Amino acid sequence: MNDEQAPAHTAAEPVPVLEAVDVTVRYPVHRARGESVHALENASLRLIPGRTVALVGESGSGKSTFARTLALAQKPTSGSILLNGKPASAQGRRARRDYARRVQMVLQDPFASLNPLHRVRYLLERPLRLHGSVTGREDLEQRLRALLERVRLTPPERFLDAFPHELSGGQRQRVAIARALAVQPEVLLGDELVSMLDVSIRLEILNLLATLRDEEHLAMLYITHDIAGARYFADEIAVMYAGEIVEYGSAEDVTQTPAHPYTRLLLDSTPDPDRMEFLAGRTNREDGEPDAATDDYGEPPDLVHPPSGCRFHPRCPLARAACRTESPPHVQVTDRHWARCVLLVEPGDGASRDTTTAEVTQ
Amino acid sequence: MTLTAAPPARLTWRTAPRRLIPANRKARVGLAIIAVYVLVAAVGPWIVQSLMGLSPTEITGAVLQPPSAAHPLGTTQDGTDVLAQLVVGTRTSLLVGVLAAVVSTTLSVAVGLIGGYYGGAVDSVLGALTNVFLVLPGLPLVIILAGYLRGRGGPFAVALVIGLTGWAWGARSKRVQTLSLRNRDFVLGARLLGESNPRIMLVEVLPNLLPVISATLMLSLVTSILAVSGLDFLGIGDINTVSWGTMLYFAQQRQAMVSGAWWWFVPPGIAITVLGAAAGLVNFGIDELTNPRLRGARRKGAQ
Numbered sequence: 303m304n305d306e307q308a309p310a311h312t313a314a315e316p317v318p319v320l321e322a323v324d325v326t327v328r329y330p331v332h333r334a335r336g337e338s339v340h341a342l343e344n345a346s347l348r349l350i351p352g353r354t355v356a357l358v359g360e361s362g363s364g365k366s367t368f369a370r371t372l373a374l375a376q377k378p379t380s381g382s383i384l385l386n387g388k389p390a391s392a393q394g395r396r397a398r399r400d401y402a403r404r405v406q407m408v409l410q411d412p413f414a415s416l417n418p419l420h421r422v423r424y425l426l427e428r429p430l431r432l433h434g435s436v437t438g439r440e441d442l443e444q445r446l447r448a449l450l451e452r453v454r455l456t457p458p459e460r461f462l463d464a465f466p467h468e469l470s471g472g473q474r475q476r477v478a479i480a481r482a483l484a485v486q487p488e489v490l491l492g493d494e495l496v497s498m499l500d501v502s503i504r505l506e507i508l509n510l511l512a513t514l515r516d517e518e519h520l521a522m523l524y525i526t527h528d529i530a531g532a533r534y535f536a537d538e539i540a541v542m543y544a545g546e547i548v549e550y551g552s553a554e555d556v557t558q559t560p561a562h563p564y565t566r567l568l569l570d571s572t573p574d575p576d577r578m579e580f581l582a583g584r585t586n587r588e589d590g591e592p593d594a595a596t597d598d599y600g601e602p603p604d605l606v607h608p609p610s611g612c613r614f615h616p617r618c619p620l621a622r623a624a625c626r627t628e629s630p631p632h633v634q635v636t637d638r639h640w641a642r643c644v645l646l647v648e649p650g651d652g653a654s655r656d657t658t659t660a661e662v663t664q
Numbered sequence: 665m666t667l668t669a670a671p672p673a674r675l676t677w678r679t680a681p682r683r684l685i686p687a688n689r690k691a692r693v694g695l696a697i698i699a700v701y702v703l704v705a706a707v708g709p710w711i712v713q714s715l716m717g718l719s720p721t722e723i724t725g726a727v728l729q730p731p732s733a734a735h736p737l738g739t740t741q742d743g744t745d746v747l748a749q750l751v752v753g754t755r756t757s758l759l760v761g762v763l764a765a766v767v768s769t770t771l772s773v774a775v776g777l778i779g780g781y782y783g784g785a786v787d788s789v790l791g792a793l794t795n796v797f798l799v800l801p802g803l804p805l806v807i808i809l810a811g812y813l814r815g816r817g818g819p820f821a822v823a824l825v826i827g828l829t830g831w832a833w834g835a836r837s838k839r840v841q842t843l844s845l846r847n848r849d850f851v852l853g854a855r856l857l858g859e860s861n862p863r864i865m866l867v868e869v870l871p872n873l874l875p876v877i878s879a880t881l882m883l884s885l886v887t888s889i890l891a892v893s894g895l896d897f898l899g900i901g902d903i904n905t906v907s908w909g910t911m912l913y914f915a916q917q918r919q920a921m922v923s924g925a926w927w928w929f930v931p932p933g934i935a936i937t938v939l940g941a942a943a944g945l946v947n948f949g950i951d952e953l954t955n956p957r958l959r960g961a962r963r964k965g966a967q
Contacts, residue, residue: 414848
């Protein structure tokens, strides 16, 4: 349970199709003062065919930046994106197209991601013409139908000539997914792709994605703030906080035995029948007063001036004095489960947390 | 899976014209007036000259006749027919206005779209160019250029001058619109799909600019007509062509007002005024169509 048990499993692990290595992204905000938003810090991730990695975190934790960087829509400040082991580039039209053929992204808001002035037919025709080597009218028509059927928009004739505004949110997101699938990519990046949808439709879309992933052997990145949904859908979960990946492991491990205090807070905020005793033990509301330390009432961190040491320390219920100054160690909890928290190296009891830290932030 | 919204009427040759008529009443009235002008410009000269036998240039002995059966709008001091002049002048003025409006709108769309889409150095250069044209005093410049041309090249040279100097404001508004469209998800989506930049500009962004483009086209159509009429009235346009402006120029030269020949200068004046009002109505209508807040206010006021 420490650093010495270095990742020895890499040899046995399947080859990732898309890999991010120590990617850092900073957006300049105030050039004169040289300030920048530290949107992403040294994030690494591997996407493996047929498997889903969920990127979980609150708003502003850098999830979308990470996805955009993986789609090469955002240039990393440092670090690299490897496609099949080779550095990926989207400089120039050819490179962008070649990359698009392999990596596709479905955006969050199906009301914004489809041009309102184009019919579904056009929206699906473009990727086919750009990447699908269509042979003729007949072939195109058949492929359009097949695509709509694959995302369960049937009968296809009813949808081909529709404009996006004539479709419901779930139907639009299916069109967006069909658009990405038309390319026959190896990697599908989904940026909160169900968060804008009605709860009743989310499960349908997630099941559809799971089926497609298994059928097409897609490597999938699923970005969400809903850790319960991630547990249901993903094989691995990466928890992000303030631009850093703070915990990584299989979906089961991360949700059942969370190692990082932030993951625990995330799980606390989700009702989950399997974990009710954990919930009951931790909520502390007898006094009726919001307790800044035990309940999460903290502010999202300022990413222009990120907190020193562990970025989570101002909100951490278990923070110690050391957390303010020392950056937390990378700790291998089990074979495929790691987290960045000092408590994993020197576990203390939760009661001896540094209360002064909590007060300072108020 | 069923469609939640009722399926819209399919676009056929029978339903297409209905889609062209805007739901907004102001826009409808304005467009109807403009349609009348276009109709007059298209078939009016033929009706007046061939069917009614009136000539806009022929000098006759019937000098300064008030409206009568033979000359429905009377005659000028040279004995030419005012109705014929007005109708032929409508064609000239509209053609000049359309040419100037198309030139200036095309330029403004090109500059605004390219600058707004690419940003960076391209935007800086095009922005500087736009600003130069913005600070150039428009009308004096047009007067100098038109005065230099002295009627050479006919009314279309003047139209070109007006078009080439009047695009800057339009370019600004289109640049701003493009800036907001560029950051929309569907543009990012097209980029991630591997579409080329020119195609994204033309197929994804440009169609979304159409409301703004049509609004500026209408506005610049009318301002161009007014500018050309103004130049003609001042006598620095091409005074050999018949247009609303030259009608007013000669009416003023020959002191129509003093001799009480109201039928000489009132018709072109009304023609210009009504066209200006129509363009204004269309602009208000487009504003209400594209800005839902104005629509809401109107509805609340009506209740």
